[in-house]
Amino acid sequence: MIELSNVKKSFGSNHVLQGVDLTIDRGTSMVIIGGSGTGKSVLLKSVLGLVVHDSGTITLDGQDVTKADRDTFLARFGMLFQGGALFDSLPVWQNVAFRLLRGSLKRPKDEAREIAIEKLRRVGLKPDVADRLPAELSGGMQKRVGLARAIAAEPEIIFFDEPTTGLDPIMSSVINDLIREIVDEMGATAMTITHDMSSVRAIADNVAMLHGGVIKWTGAVGDMDHSGDPYVDQFISGRADGPIEAVR
Amino acid sequence: MSALLAPLGVLGRNTLGLMAAIGRVTLFALQTLSHIVRPPFYSREFGVALMQIGWLSLPVVGLTAVFTGGALALQIYAGGARFNAEAVVPQIVAIGMVRELGPVLVGLMIAARVTSSIAAEIATMKVTEQIDALVTLSTHPMKYLVAPRVLAALLVVPLLVGIGDIIGVFGGYAVATGTLGFNAAAYIKNTVNFLELFDILSSLAKGCVFGGIASTMGCYYGMQSGRGAQGVGRATKGSVEAAAVLILAANFVLTGVFFSL
Ligand SMILES: Nc1ncnc2c1ncn2[C@@H]1O[C@H](COP(=O)(O)OP(=O)(O)OP(=O)(O)O)[C@@H](O)[C@H]1O
Ligand SMILES: [Mg+2]
Numbered sequence: 020m021i022e023l024s025n026v027k028k029s030f031g032s033n034h035v036l037q038g039v040d041l042t043i044d045r046g047t048s049m050v051i052i053g054g055s056g057t058g059k060s061v062l063l064k065s066v067l068g069l070v071v072h073d074s075g076t077i078t079l080d081g082q083d084v085t086k087a088d089r090d091t092f093l094a095r096f097g098m099l100f101q102g103g104a105l106f107d108s109l110p111v112w113q114n115v116a117f118r119l120l121r122g123s124l125k126r127p128k129d130e131a132r133e134i135a136i137e138k139l140r141r142v143g144l145k146p147d148v149a150d151r152l153p154a155e156l157s158g159g160m161q162k163r164v165g166l167a168r169a170i171a172a173e174p175e176i177i178f179f180d181e182p183t184t185g186l187d188p189i190m191s192s193v194i195n196d197l198i199r200e201i202v203d204e205m206g207a208t209a210m211t212i213t214h215d216m217s218s219v220r221a222i223a224d225n226v227a228m229l230h231g232g233v234i235k236w237t238g239a240v241g242d243m244d245h246s247g248d249p250y251v252d253q254f255i256s257g258r259a260d261g262p263i264e265a266v267r
Numbered sequence: 268m269s270a271l272l273a274p275l276g277v278l279g280r281n282t283l284g285l286m287a288a289i290g291r292v293t294l295f296a297l298q299t300l301s302h303i304v305r306p307p308f309y310s311r312e313f314g315v316a317l318m319q320i321g322w323l324s325l326p327v328v329g330l331t332a333v334f335t336g337g338a339l340a341l342q343i344y345a346g347g348a349r350f351n352a353e354a355v356v357p358q359i360v361a362i363g364m365v366r367e368l369g370p371v372l373v374g375l376m377i378a379a380r381v382t383s384s385i386a387a388e389i390a391t392m393k394v395t396e397q398i399d400a401l402v403t404l405s406t407h408p409m410k411y412l413v414a415p416r417v418l419a420a421l422l423v424v425p426l427l428v429g430i431g432d433i434i435g436v437f438g439g440y441a442v443a444t445g446t447l448g449f450n451a452a453a454y455i456k457n458t459v460n461f462l463e464l465f466d467i468l469s470s471l472a473k474g475c476v477f478g479g480i481a482s483t484m485g486c487y488y489g490m491q492s493g494r495g496a497q498g499v500g501r502a503t504k505g506s507v508e509a510a511a512v513l514i515l516a517a518n519f520v521l522t523g524v525f526f527s528l
Contacts, residue, residue, distance in 0.1 A: 069399045090405060098403040104396035117404050122307065168404075 020045050021066060021176070021208070026075035027232075028061055035061050037232030038075065043225075045080075048202045048209040050219050050240070052254060053229035054263060059212045060101055062229065063178045066210075067096060079176075094123065097174035101181050101212075103165040105153035111164050112149035115139060118172040138167040143193050159185045166194065170201060177201065179211040183218050195221035216255055219243075228254060230263065295487045296479075302407070302414040312415035320381050320416070320482070321423035325430070327380060331372050332364070332431040336438025339363055344447050356449065357457035360439030365462060365470045366525075369432040371518050374477030377424055378510035382485040385416055386506035389489025390499040398490070413486040417479065424478025425471040432470055469525045476521065477514045484510040 021043040028036040035058035043049040051059050064070040066077055068084060077084045084092065105114050115135035118124050136146045142163040153161055162185055169177055179198060183191040195218050201207045202224075211222050219226060220240060227237035228251050236248040243255060253261030339360050347353045389412055392398050398408050436458060443449040488506035492498045 064399070067403060069402060093403060093405045096403060098400070100396045100400055102396055104400035106392075106397055106400070107395075117406075121309070122405055168400075 047224040050223035097169035097177040099169040103161040176208045316416045316419035332435035333438035336435035337442040340439035340442040358461040361458045364435035370473035373431045374514040377481045382510040385485030386489040390492030390502040417482045420478035420482035425474035428474030
């Protein structure tokens with residue numbers, strides 16, 4: 020279980036997170052929605068300790084993440100970055116199998132390669148991309164390689180930062196199904212950021228809306244349509260007029 | 268009054284800033300050393316770094332050294348002629364190359380070639396979140412990116428300096444025997460007899476220090492890079508400036524130390 024309480028983070032005078040409270044239960048899928056630039060990526064990164072929050076506490080299974088042993092803590096996580104963040108000096112399969120080629124999860128090279136190719140298949144990529152360099156792939160393909168890398172070592176907790184942006188509708192639904200499958204079948208805990216409302220409905224058990232540095236609304240995905248919250252209503256219907264300003 | 272104090276304020280701030288920077292770099296270097304001696308050791312990254320820093324620097328090192336050795340011979344011949352001492356060309360070329368110019372020129376070339384590329388590569392990785400991705404994949408960036416490069420430079424730059432010394436001396440030899448009318452066998456004999464083991468050891472020791480400076484500055488500036496393309500540009504520029512200045516300063520200090528031994 021991941022628990023954030025009163026988490027704050029500022030970059031200079033830019034107060035991004037202003038007291039975030041959020042709970043993600045083990046084995047559930049939480050989707051974070053919210054306008055561009057509201058701090059969704061910063062929120063994920065602060066759980067992982069990539070961004071150090073200014074105040075408040077983040078706990079994983081009751082233990083403060085800033086005090087946990089970094090190696091065992093990170094070994095439980097997988098993360099898909101918004102920009103893919105593939106290692107451009109390594110071929111695709113070595114990106115995917117990165118964790119399987121070194122450290123505590125190290126295994127023989129051809130076994131790691133086989134797993135990588137299998138994970139690539141799951142994100143809809145053919146085996147022949149395995150030996151290409153990330154720079155030779157399209158944006159959507161890079162995103163999917165990033166996804167394959169995040170799930171390659173089958174971590175308990177997986178963060179997906181906009182897994183379907185830049186993908187065609189068919190590929191998006193393949194990815195949505197994959198994320199759902201990982202939660203249902205492998206019992207993983209997922210936290211996903213997305214702007215795509217059909218993804219929200221396909222992936223989420225629970226939804227949280229980040230706005231103005233705080234969680235404006237959170238609840239089960241089924242309650243989203245009659246939340247009674249004007250921010251959520253405007254966001255899911257995509258109207259330009261409403262409490263959320265169009266310029267921010 | 269405040270107008271009079273303003274320059275002092277600037278001086279004070281800059282001094283404090285410089286002290287803080289020295290502290291951060293020192294800390295970074297110590298961390299790097301601690302990562303070099305503790306496992307895991309990434310041998311593939313180390314191999315690539317050896318190749319990049321060592322093997323691929325050979326052409327530029329060789330060319331720099333051969334031209335410098337040649338020019339040195341011409342200068343010493345002309346200078347020596349003013350008091351009938353043309354014959355000292357082999358000795359002065361040898362000592363000038365080995366004790367001073369070999370290490371310094373190789374060091375500066377490494378700063379230009381290796382420091383810049385390390386800084387740009389690591390800074391780009393930082394900007395595109397690849398460093399963050401490394402962390403999430405349970406890999407320590409200092410261990411994976413910094414330690415192999417610095418270790419490779421510490422080991423291979425002395426070697427490059429040794430090769431540069433030899434090629435530089437050969438440049439002097441080629442000019443002296445080709446155009447200045449020196450006897451080939453006598454030139455070699457004079458060079459070999461004149462050089463002491465200590466000259467060569469001090470040359471290699473300088474190479475080791477300069478290699479450490481060049482690679483550490485590249486890594487440090489890369490890891491500290493700001494955001495965006497501008498951040499990468501600044502990191503690259505800063506790393507080369509810092510490495511070049513520190514190499515020349517270290518050379519001065521080391522030369523002083525070696526003379527006092
Ligand atoms: N390292 C950083 N340094 C300074 N400011 C930052 C940094 N990272 C994020 N920010 C700022 O924090 C705010 C939130 O950024 P974040 O990337 O979390 O937005 P987001 O909600 O993920 O938006 P999007 O949906 O567009 O990805 C932005 O104003 C951004 O400029
Ligand atoms: Mg984002």
